[in-house]
Amino acid sequence: MKVLIPGIAGATGRVVALGLLQAGHEIIGLDRRTWPDAPDGVEMHRGDIRSRPAEDLFRTHQPEAVVHMATVTHLVARSEDRYRINLGGTRAVFEHSRRYGVKHVVFVGRHTYYGAGPESPMYHTEDEPPMAVTSFPELSDLVAADLYAGSALWRMPEMTTTVLRMVYTLGPTGHGTLASFLRGPRVPMILGFDPLYQFMHETDVARSIEHALKARVRGVYNVAGPPPVPLSQLIRATGRKSMPLPEFAFRFAMGRFGLPRLPAAALSHIKYPVVIDDRAFRRATGYEHAVAEDRAMREYHDAFPVLDDA
Amino acid sequence: MTAFVSREVLRRIEELEIPWGPFGVDPYGVSKKHLAVGFSMVEPFFRHYFSVKVLGADNVPARGRAMLVGNHSGGIAIDGMMVIASMFFAKNPPRLAQGMVEKFMNRMPFASMLTGKLGQFTGLPEHCIRLLEDERLLMVFPEGARGTAKLYRERYNLVRFGTGFVRLAMRTRAPIIPFAFLGGGAAVPTIHNAVALGKLVGAPYIPVTPYGLPIPLPVKLEVEYGEPMLFHGTGAEADTVIEGYVEQVRTSISQMIEKGRARREKAAEQTLRDYQGGGSAT
Numbered sequence: 327m328k329v330l331i332p333g334i335a336g337a338t339g340r341v342v343a344l345g346l347l348q349a350g351h352e353i354i355g356l357d358r359r360t361w362p363d364a365p366d367g368v369e370m371h372r373g374d375i376r377s378r379p380a381e382d383l384f385r386t387h388q389p390e391a392v393v394h395m396a397t398v399t400h401l402v403a404r405s406e407d408r409y410r411i412n413l414g415g416t417r418a419v420f421e422h423s424r425r426y427g428v429k430h431v432v433f434v435g436r437h438t439y440y441g442a443g444p445e446s447p448m449y450h451t452e453d454e455p456p457m458a459v460t461s462f463p464e465l466s467d468l469v470a471a472d473l474y475a476g477s478a479l480w481r482m483p484e485m486t487t488t489v490l491r492m493v494y495t496l497g498p499t500g501h502g503t504l505a506s507f508l509r510g511p512r513v514p515m516i517l518g519f520d521p522l523y524q525f526m527h528e529t530d531v532a533r534s535i536e537h538a539l540k541a542r543v544r545g546v547y548n549v550a551g552p553p554p555v556p557l558s559q560l561i562r563a564t565g566r567k568s569m570p571l572p573e574f575a576f577r578f579a580m581g582r583f584g585l586p587r588l589p590a591a592a593l594s595h596i597k598y599p600v601v602i603d604d605r606a607f608r609r610a611t612g613y614e615h616a617v618a619e620d621r622a623m624r625e626y627h628d629a630f631p632v633l634d635d636a
Numbered sequence: 637m638t639a640f641v642s643r644e645v646l647r648r649i650e651e652l653e654i655p656w657g658p659f660g661v662d663p664y665g666v667s668k669k670h671l672a673v674g675f676s677m678v679e680p681f682f683r684h685y686f687s688v689k690v691l692g693a694d695n696v697p698a699r700g701r702a703m704l705v706g707n708h709s710g711g712i713a714i715d716g717m718m719v720i721a722s723m724f725f726a727k728n729p730p731r732l733a734q735g736m737v738e739k740f741m742n743r744m745p746f747a748s749m750l751t752g753k754l755g756q757f758t759g760l761p762e763h764c765i766r767l768l769e770d771e772r773l774l775m776v777f778p779e780g781a782r783g784t785a786k787l788y789r790e791r792y793n794l795v796r797f798g799t800g801f802v803r804l805a806m807r808t809r810a811p812i813i814p815f816a817f818l819g820g821g822a823a824v825p826t827i828h829n830a831v832a833l834g835k836l837v838g839a840p841y842i843p844v845t846p847y848g849l850p851i852p853l854p855v856k857l858e859v860e861y862g863e864p865m866l867f868h869g870t871g872a873e874a875d876t877v878i879e880g881y882v883e884q885v886r887t888s889i890s891q892m893i894e895k896g897r898a899r900r901e902k903a904a905e906q907t908l909r910d911y912q913g914g915g916s917a918t
Contacts, residue, residue: 519748
């Protein structure tokens with residue numbers, strides 16, 4: 327099957343492309359970034375999804391499926407840019423797909439859609455509202471993109487739409503929100519809180535998308551890997567040291583002393599878990615994760631050892 | 637820390653039917669290590685300080701979903717703690733009772749973390765349904781915070797029951813095991829609930845006792861489990877139907893309380909007689 331992947335050059339995008347390539351698909355990549363050593367079966371195009379040449383890709387290649395991975399988080403882009411990329415880009419993907427006869431669009435979204443907070447339940451199901459808009463305003467454009475993609479289910483019924491809400495990725499590419507948070511030798515925690523973190527290995531991201539394409543499932547699905555792990559354990563198993571700070575000190579220390587800079591609302595995601603229930607996706611597609619939590623953490627640790635380890 | 641953990645507790649933890657992950661943590665974040673320390677700390681209170689008497693523990697199914705439903709007794713959570721301890725120490729094989737915690741607890745540092753690691757989650761219907769569908773043992777106090785706020789003179793009363801628990805039990809087809817908890821009101825003889833003081837620390841109120849702090853006295857406590865009750869339906873029935881079922885559960889609990897109260901009063905009279913008898917002999 328001919329698959330177009332906007333956002334292919336990101337670390338996860340590449341793993342997904344390689345996985346789909348291995349599964350026998352023909353891959354067309356589109357990204358503003360380059361992928362210099364892209365393998366032979368991947369036809370790379372540089373550009374913005376909202377540009378005219380991007381539309382031309384749809385017209386000339388007539389892909390059967392599109393895997394939309396060209397969304398960014400607050401860690402990557404500032405708000406104005408983010409709105410343009412996440413909302414404008416997603417709109418372009420769906421409109422071009424409809425116009426040029428794409429049969430299946432997979433929107434790769436995030437599980438942080440559900441938000442974290444003291445009254446938020448564990449194991450969110452797909453029918454829950456996006457509490458992230460109130461608890462973490464910096465995520466609102468991603469939430470909006472997710473809902474916009476979901477609206478294609480009724481606006482574009484001739485096309486199969488799959489919205490995937492994926493947990494954090496963790497593995498040797500070191501890409502993603504969680505992996506970035508864990509990068510330093512000392513990882514800050516909020517004293518008196520130790521939330522569960524749910525993550526999946528990059529190859530399982532690829533595997534799940536492959537399953538979504540194969541089963542051509544219509545709807546909104548949570549996608550996860552192994553059971554979640556407490557943050558303290560995650561920090562230990564990746565060879566880091568935890569640095570529990572009282573909440574007021576944590577707020578002060580962010581962006582200083584070599585600690586990551588985070589929006590104030592991100593604190594709720596360090597105090598409370600975002601844990602999702604992915605049983606519906608497993609049932610619908612037969613997907614099963616292959617990499618267990620300890621292996622994903624070990625591989626991240628081996629790829630990004632901390633100096634103290636040496 | 638491990639020296640402090642009793643061998644008995646470790647053995648019982650191994651007997652719990654919980655799917656532990658590679659780090660001794662279950663899919664909800666319940667931690668073996670924290671349970672071991674927690675139960676080891678509670679054990680002397682359960683066995684000696686309160687010498688909790690447990691009746692009818694066999695009425696609780698050995699495995700599979702079930703909902704323990706009982707009265708609040710004592711201004712702080714000793715009732716919940718001792719019910720959990722009774723399922724762990726006085727039932728064979730043991731079970732982990734998982735309570736539904738007041739929402740304010742999850743906002744407090746440490747309290748939030750520890751309750752979670754001990755399997756006590758925020759009282760949300762979603763948690764209730766998921767745990768039951770996962771064949772866990774749930775502990776519910778339908779009196780809610782109204783119940784913990786009972787004063788000493790109200791200790792044998794039941795306040796209004798919420799109805800949500802019956803709907804959830806019906807929806808998940810889980811049996812309700814009514815239980816009566818006695819003695820908590822005497823252990824923490826609340827004469828006043830300090831609301832303003834509670835606000836300062838983020839709690840709804842702080843119970844005040846004649847001696848000031850809500851430190852529980854070494855009073856004998858009792859918990860009696862009644863026959864399981866199973867209500868058939870979808871849980872979407874009209875309020876009037878549900879209220880009838882709630883009343884049945886409430887009646888069962890209040891009968892056990894009355895029985896227990898009579899038993900306790902008789903025992904107290906006996907003790908007094910023994911004491912007086914002993915006194916006259918000297």
